[in-house]
Amino acid sequence: MARFIFITGGVVSSLGKGLMAASLAALLQARGYRVRIRKFDPYLNVDPGTMSPYQHGEVYVTDDGAETDLDLGHYERFTGVAARQSDNVTSGRIYQQIITRERRGDYLGATVQVIPHVTDAIKAFAMTDVDDLDFVLCEIGGTVGDIESLPFIEAIRQLRNDVGRTNTVFIHVTLVPYIAAAGELKTKPTQHSVRELTSLGIQPDILLCRTEHPLPEGERAKIALFCNVRKEAVIQALDASSIYAVPLQYHAEGLDNEVLRAFGMEPGSPPDLGRWDDIIDRQKNIEGEVTIGVVGKYVGLPDAYKSLHEALIHGGLANRVKVRINWIDAELFEQPESDVAAALEPMHAILVPGGFGERGSEGKIASVKFARERKVPFFGICLGMQMACIEGARNTAGIADATSSEFGSGGSPIVGIITEWMSEEGLQKREAGGDLGGTMRLGAYEATLSGNSHVASIYGTTSISERHRHRYEVNAHYKAPLEAGGLVFSGMSPDGELPEIVERPDHPWFVGVQFHPELKSKPFDPHPLFASFIEAAVKQSRLV
């Protein structure tokens, strides 16, 4: 039977619970265990799909088409286990399910309440599809003490009794702040946070203490005493130089040993951490450095492009180079006095990422034009591919008014709304005026690549599957004029209807993809497109 590890957070948000869960899962996996990580989000949105990236960071999309919390990206990057719809739930989704059932009369006249109905639904979610697993790690979003997270805390308290005390471990992640004026680390916030948790019926087994300074023995003993945990179970979590150093660091602090011990299991032989050692070796022993210009919209918040950022870093690992990312606000290129060339000349490669809406689109198109004309490696992702097609249409195919119907009516819609497409469930239909939530082409779709294309040589195959999240498509009817202008449609949906990849054979590296390859890249298995793109940037850096 699967064992459950519940991870809560205290004191402040942004402690990196997601990374902690991902790192612990990676350590357990390195000991040969089968793991899965789940995220419980206490907010009322049904999923993060309609939230602004500024609110919530990136929306991470799974193979099965779920729009989920960005922590699922960490989980997948650290374990290689493909995340699923059933790995992320929000209060909104739980309530939606319960209210639908209530309206149907499923509760047979009962009063529907938080306990037991909401807590039962949360427990059912945690227990789904766990048969073939050794450990299920469940991360509770938010901070202990939040009103919103109470039903989740109550549900995990009950689960300990349901699945047996020896099958559950509670880890509480806290902050031990350093007060510069006193020159001391302070344990009081941790004590308060644990008291709050115990008042809700949960005694943590392990405390993971985030700190900027090493935790002295005295402080560790004090936390153990006041919080009722063994001293060895107070684990120091110092800030790490790289997120990929976290599994190694936690192992050195004894986290995985303590977790097994808390379950009453023998730790056995140490984990095989070769994959993590190799990553750190590649980060430490670099052979060069490249600068990538990312011309996008949400450049003020790094979390908005989390997976993209990581995939570029992975491309650097593959080539043993440091990747510097220069986030450029596309709107700046729309000012009359802006000098696109001056801003982009220092870049060894240019990437236009995914995005929504018209704002900044002309700046993105100007960046594509610069990369095409100057033969600087160019990578367009989702909206970035659409911009590459509009640029090609306007400047190399003679369609001066080329545009996307996302930007309003008028002009030649090279990019238009998808109203129909085939999925595994059969024909999908959408209407232009429909709801915004969950109305996109979402999740994994296959594409067929032309045998002699650049992308086929990069992938080493002509049949791929990648994740999508978009409402608009490049209109395949424009294939002939665009190809005459040098922009070749080198990847199509298997039915030949939807353009998936475009490339320019007369350019050193110019690829646009309708999907999001960054979602599947891993530090120990960099995505081939990112590895190849960074390789092209390295070549470019030798030219300039």
Ligand code: GLN
């Ligand atoms: N806004 C575009 C669309 O909906 C692109 C989406 C994206 O880049 N993820 O088609």
